[in-house]
Amino acid sequence: MTPEVKQAIDNDIKTHKILVYGKGTKSMPRCGFTLETIEFFNQFGYPFEVVDALADPAKREGLAEMTDWPTLPKVFIDGKFYGDTDILGPMHESGELKTVLESAFAEAKT
């Protein structure tokens, strides 16, 4: 991964408390799993950003390397990688996700 790609990813995940790297965009998702992830985050009411990883192959490659996770979507909350809804779904059911989101957005206010 080039330093430029790493910088761009670091910048993305710092800028957005909830960041989804997906296929397509919020208004035009190009994959059922990306759509499911958008719907998943819509239920919480926190702002989140969707970045189209298909538009930037170098970034897509860099992300796979950095997370050791081959597929899209990839979700970051507060700069930390959480995989996809296979992980977030059970975390939501256990209540763990609520804590993660609350602490992510509590920090944003200070």
Next chain:
Amino acid sequence: MLVMITHAKIETLIREKLPDAVVQTQDRTGTLDHYNVSVVSREFAGMSLLDRNRLIYAALGEALKDGSLHAVEIKTGTPA
């Protein structure tokens, strides 16, 4: 070219990494390339959900790479 993957192939790939795995699959789309996969193995004990899924993705790497498996939803568990 029609590319697809069977339940038996998915099970074989996963059991190469997790010999005790009980593997259930469900074809999501009727096209044999989008699956729900459920894997139960003793090996998952003490592993995070992220690492469990990384292990399954590694097992299925070949099929994901050659496109025979387009997308997979993974559920993991340990035996009761």
